[in-house]
Amino acid sequence: MAVKRIGVFTGGGDCPGLNAVIRGVVHRSVREHGIEVIGSYDSFNGYFETPQRVKRLDIDDCKGLVAKGGTMLGTTNRGDPFDYPVEKDGKIVAKDRSAELAEMIRAEGIDGLVAIGGDGTLGIAKRLMDEHGIPFVGVPKTIDNDVGATDYTFGFWTAVQTATDAIDRLHTTAESHDRIMVVELMGRDAGHIALAAGIAGGADCILIPEIPFDIEKVASKILRRQKKRRQFSLVAVAEGARPVDGQVSVLTQRPEDEVGGQVRLGGLAQRVSDLLAQKCKMESRYVVLGHLQRGGTPIAFDRALATAYGVKAADCAAAGNWGQMVCLRTPDIVTVPIDEGIDSLRQVNLTGTWIEAARGVGICLGDQ
Ligand code: F6P
Numbered sequence: 225m226a227v228k229r230i231g232v233f234t235g236g237g238d239c240p241g242l243n244a245v246i247r248g249v250v251h252r253s254v255r256e257h258g259i260e261v262i263g264s265y266d267s268f269n270g271y272f273e274t275p276q277r278v279k280r281l282d283i284d285d286c287k288g289l290v291a292k293g294g295t296m297l298g299t300t301n302r303g304d305p306f307d308y309p310v311e312k313d314g315k316i317v318a319k320d321r322s323a324e325l326a327e328m329i330r331a332e333g334i335d336g337l338v339a340i341g342g343d344g345t346l347g348i349a350k351r352l353m354d355e356h357g358i359p360f361v362g363v364p365k366t367i368d369n370d371v372g373a374t375d376y377t378f379g380f381w382t383a384v385q386t387a388t389d390a391i392d393r394l395h396t397t398a399e400s401h402d403r404i405m406v407v408e409l410m411g412r413d414a415g416h417i418a419l420a421a422g423i424a425g426g427a428d429c430i431l432i433p434e435i436p437f438d439i440e441k442v443a444s445k446i447l448r449r450q451k452k453r454r455q456f457s458l459v460a461v462a463e464g465a466r467p468v469d470g471q472v473s474v475l476t477q478r479p480e481d482e483v484g485g486q487v488r489l490g491g492l493a494q495r496v497s498d499l500l501a502q503k504c505k506m507e508s509r510y511v512v513l514g515h516l517q518r519g520g521t522p523i524a525f526d527r528a529l530a531t532a533y534g535v536k537a538a539d540c541a542a543a544g545n546w547g548q549m550v551c552l553r554t555p556d557i558v559t560v561p562i563d564e565g566i567d568s569l570r571q572v573n574l575t576g577t578w579i580e581a582a583r584g585v586g587i588c589l590g591d592q
Contacts, residue, residue: 229260230541231334234295235267235345239365240522241378241530242295242340247286248534249338254283257542262332267303271328272321278332290527293520304348326356336546338537342366343566346549350562359546361537362562367518370414372568373560374551378530383410383517384420390513391425395458402455404446404500404508408493410517411462414571417517419578422460422587429588433464434572437590443503445588461496463489532557
């Protein structure tokens with residue numbers, strides 16, 4: 225049966241390049257395949273609202289979109305239809321609204337979806353396909369770059385550029401004041417951003433989730449620099465890094481009645497900064513870069529990659545090639561079965577190029 229209409233949505237945290245994916249999907253679907261594209265706002269939430277917030281997207285809606293950060297469709301990480309937050313007796317409780325959603329998608333005349341999201345969103349889309357017969361094609365999204373099936377996720381190098389710019393700026397003030405500066409970067413389960421930006425920004429120490437760190441090793445690196453009359457140091461930490469004898473730093477525990485979402489990490493830079501100030505007897509300051517890394521204009525590589533993902537996803541949908549995730553296997557954009565795509569956390573390769581490069585220029589990774 226020929227595909228006539230597809231739905232598109234963005235789910236989970238935003239990421240530079242989401243708009244370029246949407247634009248790629250719309251252009252290719254309309255121009256090449258004569259397929260209509262229906263966007264739903266804030267992931268699936270647009271379907272549940274009255275009136276519904278779903279809209280046909282045409283080429284005109286995509287004007288200027290390739291360069292814009294964020295997502296024109298909005299996004300949320302609190303809209304899992306299988307665990308949907310609803311109010312009951314003044315409390316927020318979870319309800320399974322997936323069957324209702326599947327009916328609404330069918331009523332819209334949609335033959336299948338293009339789901340742009342991380343492992344959480346793509347896992348939900350897969351359940352909708354398996355349990356309610358709504359097929360989809362997945363486009364992986366995360367600035368953390370921790371999806372194993374693809375060489376790069378779009379948005380990653382934009383985040384690295386933002387983090388590198390920040391480290392460059394911190395360098396001059398650290399040097400002027402003879403201080404330690406600790407910068408906290410995103411990266412829950414993988415330290416790709418901290419590692420790449422730390423190398424590019426000339427950090428002295430980089431702490432990542434893959435290498436539990438010994439604070440004594442970090443302090444002695446800084447003290448060795450001091451002996452060489454370098455009175456300042458730059459330390460880049462991924463939010464998900466942890467000490468050898470401790471846990472990751474959790475910023476806030478989730479309120480008991482919160483449905484969806486994930487534990488918020490944060491606070492590591494402050495901990496590391498305080499400990500280093502004590503141990504090195506130096507002044508130390510910390511900065512948490514946070515969502516600056518997710519906001520703003522995507523760099524050229526991410527715009528191009530995101531566009532290619534969008535075009536490939538539209539082609540898959542048109543061919544009825546459902547249950548696939550698009551990914552980059554340089555230089556090609558290919559597809560892999562969704563299970564392979566979702567179950568493939570990629571952490572930093574401890575014997576790979578980037579670790580070798582970091583150690584090669586004398587960066588301390590907290591383990592030696
Ligand atoms: O997964 C991407 C990510 O950027 C993580 O590195 C970070 O922990 C999380 O999103 C933050 O999400 P939120 O926007 O919910 O604070």
